[in-house]
Amino acid sequence: MAIEFLCRKLGMTRIFEADGRCVAVTVLDASPNAIVLKRTPERDGYSALQLGAGERPLRTVSKPMRGHYEKAKVAPKRHLAESRLPAAEAEPYALGQEVRVDLFAKGQRVDVIGTSKGRGTAGVVKRHNFPVHTEGHGTHEYFRHGGSIGPGSFPGHVIKGLGMPGRMGNERVTTRNLEVVRVDPEANLLYLRGSVPGHPNALVRVRAAVASHR
Numbered sequence: 001m002a003i004e005f006l007c008r009k010l011g012m013t014r015i016f017e018a019d020g021r022c023v024a025v026t027v028l029d030a031s032p033n034a035i036v037l038k039r040t041p042e043r044d045g046y047s048a049l050q051l052g053a054g055e056r057p058l059r060t061v062s063k064p065m066r067g068h069y070e071k072a073k074v075a076p077k078r079h080l081a082e083s084r085l086p087a088a089e090a091e092p093y094a095l096g097q098e099v100r101v102d103l104f105a106k107g108q109r110v111d112v113i114g115t116s117k118g119r120g121t122a123g124v125v126k127r128h129n130f131p132v133h134t135e136g137h138g139t140h141e142y143f144r145h146g147g148s149i150g151p152g153s154f155p156g157h158v159i160k161g162l163g164m165p166g167r168m169g170n171e172r173v174t175t176r177n178l179e180v181v182r183v184d185p186e187a188n189l190l191y192l193r194g195s196v197p198g199h200p201n202a203l204v205r206v207r208a209a210v211a212s213h214r
Helices: 063-072 124-128
Strands: 005-016 022-029 033-039 048-055 077-084 109-115 120-122 166-168 172-184 189-193 203-208
Touching: 005 048, 005 189, 022 172, 033 063, 033 077, 077 203, 124 166
Parallel strands: none
Antiparallel strands: 005 022, 005 203, 022 189, 033 048, 048 077, 109 172, 109 203, 120 166, 172 189
16 A cells, blocks of 8 residues: 555656667646645544645535644645555654655556546457458448347356447546656656556556566
């Protein structure tokens, strides 16, 4: 368990290493997160920190939530999310304290949690990479249909987990073991090697890798 730092995906670009290598990176807006609430085992049954990120006009905040932010002495936040931590790790953090991007270091491995792009209702070719119009498996006049969905057994039934048309994307995705290429505390930017889930301006959560490997 680790702090899941709230960031905003800006987009992808490329940077050049000292040895001349070109690296494709995703740039994240890693503005400071504020600790809005601390959960304790004695009061809540578990230990966690509630982080807030992004600005939000006061007029859009309900009265109960205004009291929630005033208790922590922080401005209203656009996003709130909890990070479960062992009580010993959560102890040094205080209510209202800022957590900054220097939580991460160059070369560190991280996991990124986000919501994938929604593709709407998609067929089996786009959704499951089925081949287009094979001569058999139940396809006839159609070029992009899945063909037969029955196993030819008795009683006839559809196998569980069979690839079918349906909604594609718009679901929680975790990309594991991305390398931190650069940390810029002055500009509040975080550069990660490779791609992360979501569209530009999407909210993502970055944490230290749970099962790091190279």
